[in-house]
Amino acid sequence: SQQGEEDPQALSIQEGENATMNCSYKTSINNLQWYRQNSGRGLVHLILIRSNEREKHSGRLRVTLDTSKKSSSLLITASRAADTASYFCATPESRGYSTLTFGKGTMLLVSP
Amino acid sequence: GAGVSQSPSNKVTEKGKDVELRCDPISGHTALYWYRQSLGQGLEFLIYFQGNSAPDKSGLPSDRFSAERTGGSVSTLTIQRTQQEDSAVYLCASSLVEQGSSGNTIYFGEGSWLTVV
Numbered sequence: 001s002q003q004g005e006e007d008p009q010a011l012s013i014q015e016g017e018n019a020t021m022n023c024s025y026k027t028s029i030n031n032l033q034w035y036r037q038n039s040g041r042g043l044v045h046l047i048l049i050r051s052n053e054r055e056k057h058s059g060r061l062r063v064t065l066d067t068s069k070k071s072s073s074l075l076i077t078a079s080r081a082a083d084t085a086s087y088f089c090a091t092p093e094s095r096g097y098s099t100l101t102f103g104k105g106t107m108l109l110v111s112p
Numbered sequence: 113g114a115g116v117s118q119s120p121s122n123k124v125t126e127k128g129k130d131v132e133l134r135c136d137p138i139s140g141h142t143a144l145y146w147y148r149q150s151l152g153q154g155l156e157f158l159i160y161f162q163g164n165s166a167p168d169k170s171g172l173p174s175d176r177f178s179a180e181r182t183g184g185s186v187s188t189l190t191i192q193r194t195q196q197e198d199s200a201v202y203l204c205a206s207s208l209v210e211q212g213s214s215g216n217t218i219y220f221g222e223g224s225w226l227t228v229v
Contacts, residue, residue, distance in 0.1 A: 033217070042116075042203065042220040043155075088154065090218075099145060099168070100218060104154035 004089040004103035012109045019076040021106040023089030037086045079110045116221035133189045133224045135204030145205040194228045
């Protein structure tokens, strides 16, 4: 079952600009995570935000969570060409908490 | 090893043949996951192992797919009588404890790219 949905599907920006990606989900969660994937290979965990948190920072990353709207956003500030990748949000599977459900991702292209 | 290791990295097989994909999780991780990702798509959950508990096989798309985890460590995903629609990247991941209840991170391998011709 599809839990998280990212928006937009693709985003193209210039180096130095900020990139904002959004994620919506359907059921109650106790945490939400963001992952990054380069070139269709393994995913790398970026940040986890718990349901009792509204905002979290990690370096140039800022994540917000609005449980009333069942949505989250990932902001990458001062983007770099190396940030080019696909970004996925992931939430605990609605049938239980043993797995994560991933959205289809946002493909970010940062041009020099 | 330092991370989740998967083999082979790439596999091209003929339709109808069986394939085995191997995953070596991070040492000490009790939970192991298999996901599938088709081109340009999100991750599709396949199967989950947690310690000595019965695996959650609810994501396996057909009875041609099976997986086992021996000794609570290495896992093998087997696809029998492969079909062209099985072409995808198969991603293995592991985590220290059950994901969700405490929000621990899942660590992914680099994946096995399967092409069925």
